[in-house]
Amino acid sequence: METTVAKKIVIKTENIAKTYHESKIPVQALKDVDLEIEEGEFTAIVGPSGSGKTTLLNIIGGLDKPSKGKIIIGDTDISNLKESQLIDFRLHHIGFVFQQYNLIPVLTAKENVEFIMLLQKKSEKEMEERAMKLLKEVGLEDKAKVRPSELSGGQQQRVAVIRALASRPKFILADEPTANLDSASAGNLLDMMARMNREENMTFIFSTHDQRVIDKARRVVTLEDGMIKYDEVR
Amino acid sequence: MLLKLAWRNIWRNKRRTIITIVSIAFAVILSSLMRSMQLGSYERMVDNSVRFLTGYLQIHKKGYWDEQVIDNAFTPPSNLQKKVEGIANVEAAVPRLESFALASYQTKTKGALVIGIDPQKEAALTNVEDKIVQGKPFEIDEKHVLIGTGLAEYLKLSVGDTIVLISQGYHGANAAGKYAVCGLVQFGLPQLTNQAVFMPLPSAQYFFGAEQLLTALAVVTEHPKHVSSIEASLLQEVDTTALEVMNWRIMMPELIQGIEVDNISGIIMLMLLYVVIGFGMFGTFLMMTTERLYEFGVLLSIGMRRYKLQLIVFAEIIMLAMIAVLVGFALSIPLISYFYHHPISLSDTYKEAFEKFGIEAVYVFSLEPIVFTSQAWVVFFMALVLGIYPLYKIWKLDPVNAMREGR
Numbered sequence: 001m002e003t004t005v006a007k008k009i010v011i012k013t014e015n016i017a018k019t020y021h022e023s024k025i026p027v028q029a030l031k032d033v034d035l036e037i038e039e040g041e042f043t044a045i046v047g048p049s050g051s052g053k054t055t056l057l058n059i060i061g062g063l064d065k066p067s068k069g070k071i072i073i074g075d076t077d078i079s080n081l082k083e084s085q086l087i088d089f090r091l092h093h094i095g096f097v098f099q100q101y102n103l104i105p106v107l108t109a110k111e112n113v114e115f116i117m118l119l120q121k122k123s124e125k126e127m128e129e130r131a132m133k134l135l136k137e138v139g140l141e142d143k144a145k146v147r148p149s150e151l152s153g154g155q156q157q158r159v160a161v162i163r164a165l166a167s168r169p170k171f172i173l174a175d176e177p178t179a180n181l182d183s184a185s186a187g188n189l190l191d192m193m194a195r196m197n198r199e200e201n202m203t204f205i206f207s208t209h210d211q212r213v214i215d216k217a218r219r220v221v222t223l224e225d226g227m228i229k230y231d232e233v234r
Numbered sequence: 235m236l237l238k239l240a241w242r243n244i245w246r247n248k249r250r251t252i253i254t255i256v257s258i259a260f261a262v263i264l265s266s267l268m269r270s271m272q273l274g275s276y277e278r279m280v281d282n283s284v285r286f287l288t289g290y291l292q293i294h295k296k297g298y299w300d301e302q303v304i305d306n307a308f309t310p311p312s313n314l315q316k317k318v319e320g321i322a323n324v325e326a327a328v329p330r331l332e333s334f335a336l337a338s339y340q341t342k343t344k345g346a347l348v349i350g351i352d353p354q355k356e357a358a359l360t361n362v363e364d365k366i367v368q369g370k371p372f373e374i375d376e377k378h379v380l381i382g383t384g385l386a387e388y389l390k391l392s393v394g395d396t397i398v399l400i401s402q403g404y405h406g407a408n409a410a411g412k413y414a415v416c417g418l419v420q421f422g423l424p425q426l427t428n429q430a431v432f433m434p435l436p437s438a439q440y441f442f443g444a445e446q447l448l449t450a451l452a453v454v455t456e457h458p459k460h461v462s463s464i465e466a467s468l469l470q471e472v473d474t475t476a477l478e479v480m481n482w483r484i485m486m487p488e489l490i491q492g493i494e495v496d497n498i499s500g501i502i503m504l505m506l507l508y509v510v511i512g513f514g515m516f517g518t519f520l521m522m523t524t525e526r527l528y529e530f531g532v533l534l535s536i537g538m539r540r541y542k543l544q545l546i547v548f549a550e551i552i553m554l555a556m557i558a559v560l561v562g563f564a565l566s567i568p569l570i571s572y573f574y575h576h577p578i579s580l581s582d583t584y585k586e587a588f589e590k591f592g593i594e595a596v597y598v599f600s601l602e603p604i605v606f607t608s609q610a611w612v613v614f615f616m617a618l619v620l621g622i623y624p625l626y627k628i629w630k631l632d633p634v635n636a637m638r639e640g641r
């Protein structure tokens with residue numbers, strides 16, 4: 001007898017659409033996007049510029065509200081949360097990595113890694129251990145006491161990834177994390193993310209333009225004009 | 235942790251922070267200095283004309299103040315002096331008999347104010363003895379008087395010469411007398427220097443034909459803050475049907491008015507100075523906010539509550555203001571205490587011009603705490619008001635937009 005273990009779904013969007021009304025002509029950034037992300041995925045969102053990648057990630061991450069549709073994370077429908085509830089929800093359940101300037105410039109690498117745990121009021125000891133362990137895993141333990149301005153772009157992004165990772169969110173959203181890196185650093189960052197995906201069983205969803213980055217993903221969702229055009233699992 | 239972040243953020247742009255601190259500190263120093271000089275000059279003016287002339291309080295016959303003539307002198311009840319001196323915080327009750335007379339020497343004649351004093355008591359008020367600039371210390375008696383240097387100059391007389399005083403005495407009696415000048419006195423108050431003739435109280439009473447009479451009993455106290463309580467006690471001791479008790483505010487309305495007008499113009503100057511500094515502070519706060527919108531966006535995105543972010547920025551503003559005020563104090567307190575102990579005397583050329591207007595030609599400074607605390611409050615108040623902008627900006631911040639635009 002064969003048993004299929006049903007994988008846990010961490011993100012489910014139902015018919016989400018987003019229209020921006022900031023200019024005279026409304027911009028339809030997303031149209032009826034249905035997407036399910038399972039625990040442990042390593043998924044790339046790709047598509048041409050303006051196709052809606054950032055909009056989608058922002059909506060999944062609770063940074064932006066859809067014009068219509070639902071987003072369910074775990075078993076919470078975040079489309080119904082109030083601003084302050086959303087902030088707390090993000091703090092406890094979602095990790096973010098942005099394109100650049102992720103880190104707080106006046107804190108050291110280690111303090112940056114601890115920062116989210118600090119907001120979560122974790123104990124000093126737990127923060128310290130977790131931050132040092134992760135820094136070591138990404139080969140930055142000797143940079144623990146260094147401020148972001150003294151780190152290379154690739155090192156900064158690695159710190160940003162482990163900051164997101166440290167508090168053990170349900171998943172990590174990374175909007176073009178390699179956009180400002182040279183291709184060697186971009187490759188390194190992706191390898192590191194892939195390793196964390198395996199070792200920590202962390203779900204990653206990242207957007208990118210870079211073919212070599214796309215090649216490292218296990219699932220690639222292609223957006224075009226605010227709609228999912230392809231969705232391939234490799 | 236939030237405080238640590240705030241503290242580090244202040245020093246993020248060292249140059250800008252230092253410029254801001256220096257400019258606020260400079261404003262604090264300049265305005266404390268201005269304020270100190272103003273308050274110092276008021277203290278001095280009040281001292282000169284009140285503490286050393288009329289006293290903070292006086293008792294005289296009803297109606298004397300409006301019509302200051304010898305006929306309005308009064309006979310003090312025998313125990314009045316003792317009773318007044320028994321009141322708490324009263325240093326002395328100083329008897330006076332004063333009225334105008336014509337003073338002549340050779341061909342010159344000038345109006346003079348003859349002041350009969352009790353030399354011992356007077357030490358607590360005019361302290362005439364200390365004001366002698368020429369002649370032997372304090373030897374007045376029925377034949378010897380002290381006169382102001384201004385009067386002596388006008389009459390062209392010097393110590394040892396004899397002046398003639400002519401006046402109308404009590405109830406129309408003739409008053410005339412010849413007195414040797416045994417010394418010259420100089421006061422901070424030019425009117426006094428130019429008019430005063432001091433003689434012992436009994437001599438004055440004899441001169442004006444006003445035996446046992448006084449025009450006023452001046453009440454001396456160390457500090458004006460005691461005036462109202464003393465006044466209340468005096469009103470109980472004194473027969474108010476015949477006598478009146480007056481405080482210096484009523485006796486010296488022009489002085490008070492002058493101070494008020496000057497004070498307002500001084501405050502306007504300070505406000506202008508602070509408006510300029512305020513713009514500088516606002517510029518700093520503005521930059522502190524706008525250049526960090528992206529960072530604020532990141533912090534809100536990763537789950538920091540807005541109020542925490544506001545607390546950090548608020549703490550930065552308060553710390554910045556505090557450092558600036560402290561630096562300002564650290565520099566202005568020694569500076570002002572130096573000037574307090576070494577008042578600036580003007581050179582002779584200015585001196586004449588000043589004294590023509592009845593102003594003493596010296597800049598004195600005040601060390602009253604209010605000089606400094608008021609500056610601190612102003613800076614803090616400005617920081618609080620101007621700090622509303624960054625707090626509002628954070629309140630309205632949309633992380634998605636902040637990060638889209640801040641890139």
Ligand SMILES: Nc1ncnc2c1ncn2[C@@H]1O[C@H](COP(=O)(O)OP(=O)(O)OP(=O)(O)O)[C@@H](O)[C@H]1O
Pocket residue numbers: 020021022023027028029047048049050051052053054055056638
């Ligand atoms: N805040 C906004 N106001 C108005 N229009 C917006 C806003 N954000 C995005 N858009 C528009 O929505 C569309 C989708 O934008 P989005 O940023 O999601 O694309 P993207 O795929 O991330 O592009 P890129 O690869 O350039 O980052 C674009 O046409 C964009 O101009």
Ligand SMILES: [Mg+2]
Pocket residue numbers: 053054055175
């Ligand atoms: Mg984008």
